Amino acid sequence: MDIVKKTRDVALSYLYKPSTRTYDSSILSDYLDRRVKVHPEREAVVLYSEAGERSSLTFRQYHDKSIKVAAGLLRSGLTHGQRALLVAPNTLEFIILQMACARIGVFVLFVKYGASPDEVIQMAAKYKCRAIIVQSSESGQSYGQDVVKAFLRDVPEENAPDATLFICVSFYGGPNTISYDTLTTPRPDVISDLEKTAVWSVQSKVQMEDPLLGMMTSGSTGKPKVVALNHFQFIQATFATAELAEMSEGSRFLNERPFPWAGSVGIGINFIAVIGITLVSMDPEISVKKGDAQLVRKILQDEKCTHVLTMPYMMYDFIKSEDAQQYDLSSLQFAMTGGQPILQESAVAFLEKNPTFKLIQAYGGTSFGYLEVGSDIEIKLVDENQRVVPRGTTGELWVRGPMVFIGYLDNLEGTSRSLTPLRWYKTGDLMVMNDHGQVHIVGRISETIKRATVKIHPAEIEHVLVRHPLVLQAYVVGVPDVRLYEELCACVQLNENEIADVDQMKEIEAWCAETFLPGPDGLTLAPRYFLSFREFPKTGNGKINRRELKTLAIKQLAQP
Numbered sequence: 001m002d003i004v005k006k007t008r009d010v011a012l013s014y015l016y017k018p019s020t021r022t023y024d025s026s027i028l029s030d031y032l033d034r035r036v037k038v039h040p041e042r043e044a045v046v047l048y049s050e051a052g053e054r055s056s057l058t059f060r061q062y063h064d065k066s067i068k069v070a071a072g073l074l075r076s077g078l079t080h081g082q083r084a085l086l087v088a089p090n091t092l093e094f095i096i097l098q099m100a101c102a103r104i105g106v107f108v109l110f111v112k113y114g115a116s117p118d119e120v121i122q123m124a125a126k127y128k129c130r131a132i133i134v135q136s137s138e139s140g141q142s143y144g145q146d147v148v149k150a151f152l153r154d155v156p157e158e159n160a161p162d163a164t165l166f167i168c169v170s171f172y173g174g175p176n177t178i179s180y181d182t183l184t185t186p187r188p189d190v191i192s193d194l195e196k197t198a199v200w201s202v203q204s205k206v207q208m209e210d211p212l213l214g215m216m217t218s219g220s221t222g223k224p225k226v227v228a229l230n231h232f233q234f235i236q237a238t239f240a241t242a243e244l245a246e247m248s249e250g251s252r253f254l255n256e257r258p259f260p261w262a263g264s265v266g267i268g269i270n271f272i273a274v275i276g277i278t279l280v281s282m283d284p285e286i287s288v289k290k291g292d293a294q295l296v297r298k299i300l301q302d303e304k305c306t307h308v309l310t311m312p313y314m315m316y317d318f319i320k321s322e323d324a325q326q327y328d329l330s331s332l333q334f335a336m337t338g339g340q341p342i343l344q345e346s347a348v349a350f351l352e353k354n355p356t357f358k359l360i361q362a363y364g365g366t367s368f369g370y371l372e373v374g375s376d377i378e379i380k381l382v383d384e385n386q387r388v389v390p391r392g393t394t395g396e397l398w399v400r401g402p403m404v405f406i407g408y409l410d411n412l413e414g415t416s417r418s419l420t421p422l423r424w425y426k427t428g429d430l431m432v433m434n435d436h437g438q439v440h441i442v443g444r445i446s447e448t449i450k451r452a453t454v455k456i457h458p459a460e461i462e463h464v465l466v467r468h469p470l471v472l473q474a475y476v477v478g479v480p481d482v483r484l485y486e487e488l489c490a491c492v493q494l495n496e497n498e499i500a501d502v503d504q505m506k507e508i509e510a511w512c513a514e515t516f517l518p519g520p521d522g523l524t525l526a527p528r529y530f531l532s533f534r535e536f537p538k539t540g541n542g543k544i545n546r547r548e549l550k551t552l553a554i555k556q557l558a559q560p
Contacts, residue, residue, distance in 0.1 A: 011390070011435065013381035014388055015433070016379070019376035023236070027203075028099070028212060028231050028274070029102050029103040031235075032062065032099060035059055036059045036060055038276070041058050041059070042058060042059055043057070043058055044272050044273075044278060045057050045278065045279045045280075045281070046278065047091065047280075047282065048299055049283055050285045055092060056092075062096065062273075064189075065096045067100075069097060070101075070199045072183025072185075073101070073131075074198055074202065077130075078130055079106070080105035080202050080210075082130040082131070083128060083130055084101055084131040085123060086101075086108050086109065086110055087110075087111040087112070087120055088134065088260075089135065089283070090259045090264075094259045095272075097169075104202045105202065105203075107213065107228075109129060110214065110215055112261070117149065117150035125154075127410060130164065132166050134168060134169065135170050136171045145171060145172075148177060165178060166178065209230045212229055213265065214227060214228050215229075215261070215262045224539075225408040227405050227409075228405060229405050233405060234266075234403075236403040237403035238270040241266070241267055241362070242271060244362055245267075245307060246333075246360075247271060247307060248275065249275060249276035250276065252278045252331070253307040254280040254282075254299065254303065255280070255308075256282045256309070258284055267336075268309070280303045282296075296314070296317075297323070297327040300329055300332055301328050305332055306331055306332060307334045308335050308336070310335045310337050312337070315337065316472075319353055333357070333358060334358050335350070335354065336362060338363065345466070347361075363441070377400065379397060379399050380395075380424075381393070381395030381432070381433055392433075392435075394430050395431065396426065396445060397427045398425065400422070400423050400424045404419075407419060428444055428445050429442075429445075430457065442460075447546055449476070449486050450485055451481075452485070452521060456478075458476040460525065461474075461476045461488065462474050462475060471492050473492070473536070474493070475491045475549060476491070477489050477491065478550070479557060487529065488525070488526075490527035490529065491531050492531070492533070504532075505532060509527075537552065
């Protein structure tokens with residue numbers, strides 16, 4: 001009897017490209033301890049203030065100061081297995097404190113700088129933090145004092161020292177707080193044998209699977225949650241991201257993201273010790289609020305940066321800038337972007353202005369770092385029944401690998417919704433995989449609009465809308481409709497950043513009517529409603545807040 005060997009006619013949307021790296025049991029501070037022996041005087045980090053003033057740390061200074069501060073934290077009563085909340089702007093102290101806590105096994109919870117004082121105190125209480133560490137910025141000296149006031153309002157002064165440690169950086173918080181300078185006394189630049197022994201005795205007990213840090217999710221899928229990562233997961237995510245970005249020892253990387261955000265902690269600060277790069281950063285006011293492309297280019301030139309993180313707003317500023325030829329950017333080889341899909345037109349325009357750059361678009365998330373899809377991680381696309389879909393079919397992206405997070409901090413319910421028993425992380429992103437294993441982002445499940453039983457992904461409309469010469473940005477949301485359940489509403493921002501007048505909106509509407517053709521049901525993807533915005537609401541880490549945008553759209557449409 002002949003035996004017929006059958007094979008699948010259709011390949012499934014699954015991919016795994018194993019790593020060639022050898023895993024070990026190192027913790028984060030081990031990498032810095034090894035790195036300082038090789039290049040002690042090389043700059044580890046360079047910071048520029050809003051005024052353009054430069055400050056820096058060498059690897060030796062980074063190493064020594066992290067040990068000194070770790071010793072001070074131990075003297076203050078903070079130790080292995082406890083939690084600390086850190087809220088600070090982009091400063092050298094932020095980087096030192098994070099490494100100091102890593103040395104002694106203290107889990108650090110990052111909260112965005114500028115969070116309300118009440119929010120900071122509530123977060124510290126909710127997550128049972130032994131210490132609250134706050135730093136004021138140069139332009140907001142009262143911020144730290146306001147947080148102290150909120151803390152003492154909730155915790156009586158006589159109980160404050162016993163309940164929670166409050167550490168003040170760059171401001172005086174009062175008698176029941178600890179100053180950063182106190183952590184480094186009596187001799188800030190000298191580590192005593194006693195301090196070395198104290199730190200090493202604790203550091204030697206810290207292991208790779210001990211919790212390292214917690215980062216807030218953007219809130220794009222609901223209420224923000226704290227993503228907890230251990231040393232091993234954080235380090236593996238670092239290696240995977242560095243591989244994607246072609247980052248290596250000696251690279252000089254400009255990343256101006258706020259330090260508490262995943263786009264900086266997980267794609268910047270982490271590279272310093274683990275990979276051996278020099279991180280160049282700045283006050284985000286320079287690039288975000290001011291859009292000062294000229295100063296950004298000057299920093300790239302003066303620091304001889306090899307890599308730069310170009311978020312969509314920076315790409316736009318670079319495209320519109322007319323002074324590109326004034327600066328020598330011959331050292332710059334790689335521009336990395338991510339956080340949200342980039343329009344092909346924007347990418348082409350950016351590369352036309354900067355033809356020597358290699359543009360790398362990263363896909364990632366707070367829960368598992370930034371990585372080339374398929375690099376040291378398993379991916380699969382599944383349908384609503386959690387079955388792997390054939391290639392060429394839309395499905396939700398699930399990922400599994402060594403950098404996937406522990407879970408959401410103190411949130412078993414949220415963790416169980418996002419992580420399966422087999423450690424697959426459900427991203428909530430809809431994608432399509434082609435025959436070559438490449439994936440295309442369609443949108444998020446939570447953003448899907450259901451009109452007359454048909455599921456519509458906003459991205460397919462948004463990518464067309466921004467081609468209109470008047471439109472800078474466009475986001476499409478679903479608004480209630482009695483007959484069709486939901487209708488399409490286009491929220492647009494004009495190139496001139498002004499509210500569109502009636503004629504401009506009619507022009508965009510007419511253009512859409514001509515551009516979008518009817519589908520099988522006779523309906524087109526041309527939005528029924530058009531609204532103009534000067535700016536769009538954002539989440540805590542800078543992403544567009546579609547939930548809030550939808551609420552605003554519904555309110556505006558309800559007005560007579």
